[in-house]
Amino acid sequence: MRTNLPSPQSAPLHVLGLGPGDASLLAPAALRCLKDSTVIVGYRPYIDLLPDSLLRGKQVIATGMRAEVRRVEAAVQSALNGLPTSLVCSGDPGIYALAGLTLEYLEKRGIHPDSLPLNIIPGIPALCAAAALLGAPLGHDFACVSLSDLLTPWEGIRRRLEAAFAADFVTVLYNPRSRRRTTQLAEAFALAALHLPPSTPVGIVRNAFRPRQHILISPLAACDPREADMFTLLVIGNSETRLSPGARMLTPRGYTL
Amino acid sequence: MRTNLPSPQSAPLHVLGLGPGDASLLAPAALRCLKDSTVIVGYRPYIDLLPDSLLRGKQVIATGMRAEVRRVEAAVQSALNGLPTSLVCSGDPGIYALAGLTLEYLEKRGIHPDSLPLNIIPGIPALCAAAALLGAPLGHDFACVSLSDLLTPWEGIRRRLEAAFAADFVTVLYNPRSRRRTTQLAEAFALAALHLPPSTPVGIVRNAFRPRQHILISPLAACDPREADMFTLLVIGNSETRLSPGARMLTPRGYTL
Structure with a gap:
C-alpha cells in the first residue's frame, strides 16, 4: 500500500x-x-x-x-x-x-x-570512541564487521572477516558476543591468526566513555573472547599496528618522520 | 633520544x-x-x-x-x-x-x-556525515579505503579495494581525487564493476554539512570520476544496496518487516 x-x-x-x-x-x-x-x-x-x-x-x-x-x-x-x-x-x-x-x-x-x-x-560512532581511547588504531584503511549472525548468515560474516584480514585492513568488530552468541569471536580470532602475527595488538573496549569503561590491549595470540560482551567493541590491528609508548595502539599511515 | x-x-x-x-x-x-x-x-x-x-x-x-x-x-x-x-x-x-x-x-x-x-x-567522521545525507548506505558491514597513494603504494590500495568488493562490503572511499591524482577513482570504479551490478548505487558527497554541500547518487555504471575532488567522499553500495523512495541510499541489514 x-x-x-x-x-x-x-x-x-x-x-x-x-x-x-x-x-x-x-x-x-x-x-x-x-x-x-x-x-x-x-x-x-x-x-x-x-x-x-x-x-x-x-x-x-x-x-x-x-x-x-x-x-x-x-x-x-x-x-x-x-x-x-x-x-x-x-x-x-x-x-x-x-x-x-x-x-x-x-x-x-x-x-x-x-x-x-x-x-x-x-x-x-562507537568505532571512533573506542579508537580515541586506544590511541590511533584506525590510522589506515579499516573494515567494520558485525559478528551478530541473527540477521546475517555466519558464512557471509566469515567471508568478510577473511577478506579483511587477508587484505591487511585494520578490522573493527561490533557485536562480538552476547549471552546467547558465544562462539563467533573465538572463530574471528582464529581467522585473524591465519593472516597476522601472534603479537598483533587487539584493542578491547567496553562501555567507551560510559560508566564502567574498560580498556584492554592484548596480543592477538593471548586474546580471551570472554573479555567481550554486548557493550564491547574490538579493533584488531593490521600487520603494521604496534604499541607505542604509554600503551597506545598505533597504526601508522606511512609518514616519514 | x-x-x-x-x-x-x-x-x-x-x-x-x-x-x-x-x-x-x-x-x-x-x-x-x-x-x-x-x-x-x-x-x-x-x-x-x-x-x-x-x-x-x-x-x-x-x-x-x-x-x-x-x-x-x-x-x-x-x-x-x-x-x-x-x-x-x-x-x-x-x-x-x-x-x-x-x-x-x-x-x-x-x-x-x-x-x-x-x-x-x-x-x-566524514563517513557518518556523508551517510546521513545519503540515507543509510552503511547499514551493514563496510570497508573504508583512502585512494591517496602519496603514502601507500597503489598496489596495496588496489588489493584492499578488490577484497572489499569481492567480499560484498559497502565501500567508503576517502581522498578519491585531487588536482594531481586523477586516475585512482576511475580504477576503483572499474574494480567495483567486476563484482557489482551496473545499477549499484554510489553516493558522492562533497562538502558534507559545509557551504557548497553537494549530494549525488548515481548508478555505478554511470559514475563520473570528475564529480569528485579533495573534499568528496564516496560510498559504493554492496550487492543489496538500493534506492529507497525520496532518492535515499539504503543498505538493508536483514530485518524482517
Missing part, C-alpha cells in the same frame, strides 16, 4: 545518534532535536544515558533488545500523528543502528518522504 | 575532531578544549571552519596541504612549552587524520606520555 497523499498533520521524525553516551560527546544538533521532540523512542539502556532533565514532560517509549521494528514503528506512528519525535540510537544512527530500518519501514508502509519529514543526525 | 625527565611545565595537547565542520555537529568536549587552548594548530581550511569568536586572542598556526608533520611538531612543541594546545582535525582525529602521526612523533622524539598530557577527542 502506498500512501501518496501528504499528511499535513505529520511532525518531524529525527533519527539521531547519541554518540558514546556522555553528554560531552553529544552533538548540539542532536540535543536540539531531543529538546524539540515531545516523544522520545529508543532501546532502554540508551534512553537511560539521557539526563532526566531532557526527558521530563515527554512521552518516552523505551523498549528492550530485539524490539527494533517496534521502536521504528512507534517512532514513525508518533511523527505521523503530529508529535515531533526523536528515535535515539547509540553512536551513529547509520552504523548497525536504526536509520536503515526506518527507511525500510517507510518504504514497506508506502509512506512517501514528502509526507514525513525525516531528519537523520549523525553521531560519533 | 629519549627524554625520560618529566616536563613539569608542559600543558595538555588536545588532538580533536571538528566533525564535518558545522558548529551544530561539534561535540561539546571538543569545543571545551578549543576554548581552553591558547594555541590552535591545523590545516588552514579546517581552521577557517571555526568561528572568529573562538580564535580571538589565541595564537593560530594554520598551515597548508602536506604540512602534516609540521603541524604535529608545532602543536607538540607548543604544549611542551606550557601552552594548552589544540591540534584540530576535520571529522574524527583517528581516521586519516593526525592522532596517529602525533603518537608517532612523540615516539620518535622520545617524549614519554607522562611528560605530555595527550587528549584525543573523537569527532563525527
Whole structure:
C-alpha cells in the first residue's frame, strides 16, 4: 500500500545518534532535536544515558533488545500523528543502528518522504570512541564487521572477516558476543591468526566513555573472547599496528618522520 | 633520544575532531578544549571552519596541504612549552587524520606520555556525515579505503579495494581525487564493476554539512570520476544496496518487516 497523499498533520521524525553516551560527546544538533521532540523512542539502556532533565514532560517509549521494528514503528506512528519525535540510537544512527530500518519501514508502509519529514543526525560512532581511547588504531584503511549472525548468515560474516584480514585492513568488530552468541569471536580470532602475527595488538573496549569503561590491549595470540560482551567493541590491528609508548595502539599511515 | 625527565611545565595537547565542520555537529568536549587552548594548530581550511569568536586572542598556526608533520611538531612543541594546545582535525582525529602521526612523533622524539598530557577527542567522521545525507548506505558491514597513494603504494590500495568488493562490503572511499591524482577513482570504479551490478548505487558527497554541500547518487555504471575532488567522499553500495523512495541510499541489514 502506498500512501501518496501528504499528511499535513505529520511532525518531524529525527533519527539521531547519541554518540558514546556522555553528554560531552553529544552533538548540539542532536540535543536540539531531543529538546524539540515531545516523544522520545529508543532501546532502554540508551534512553537511560539521557539526563532526566531532557526527558521530563515527554512521552518516552523505551523498549528492550530485539524490539527494533517496534521502536521504528512507534517512532514513525508518533511523527505521523503530529508529535515531533526523536528515535535515539547509540553512536551513529547509520552504523548497525536504526536509520536503515526506518527507511525500510517507510518504504514497506508506502509512506512517501514528502509526507514525513525525516531528519537523520549523525553521531560519533562507537568505532571512533573506542579508537580515541586506544590511541590511533584506525590510522589506515579499516573494515567494520558485525559478528551478530541473527540477521546475517555466519558464512557471509566469515567471508568478510577473511577478506579483511587477508587484505591487511585494520578490522573493527561490533557485536562480538552476547549471552546467547558465544562462539563467533573465538572463530574471528582464529581467522585473524591465519593472516597476522601472534603479537598483533587487539584493542578491547567496553562501555567507551560510559560508566564502567574498560580498556584492554592484548596480543592477538593471548586474546580471551570472554573479555567481550554486548557493550564491547574490538579493533584488531593490521600487520603494521604496534604499541607505542604509554600503551597506545598505533597504526601508522606511512609518514616519514 | 629519549627524554625520560618529566616536563613539569608542559600543558595538555588536545588532538580533536571538528566533525564535518558545522558548529551544530561539534561535540561539546571538543569545543571545551578549543576554548581552553591558547594555541590552535591545523590545516588552514579546517581552521577557517571555526568561528572568529573562538580564535580571538589565541595564537593560530594554520598551515597548508602536506604540512602534516609540521603541524604535529608545532602543536607538540607548543604544549611542551606550557601552552594548552589544540591540534584540530576535520571529522574524527583517528581516521586519516593526525592522532596517529602525533603518537608517532612523540615516539620518535622520545617524549614519554607522562611528560605530555595527550587528549584525543573523537569527532563525527566524514563517513557518518556523508551517510546521513545519503540515507543509510552503511547499514551493514563496510570497508573504508583512502585512494591517496602519496603514502601507500597503489598496489596495496588496489588489493584492499578488490577484497572489499569481492567480499560484498559497502565501500567508503576517502581522498578519491585531487588536482594531481586523477586516475585512482576511475580504477576503483572499474574494480567495483567486476563484482557489482551496473545499477549499484554510489553516493558522492562533497562538502558534507559545509557551504557548497553537494549530494549525488548515481548508478555505478554511470559514475563520473570528475564529480569528485579533495573534499568528496564516496560510498559504493554492496550487492543489496538500493534506492529507497525520496532518492535515499539504503543498505538493508536483514530485518524482517
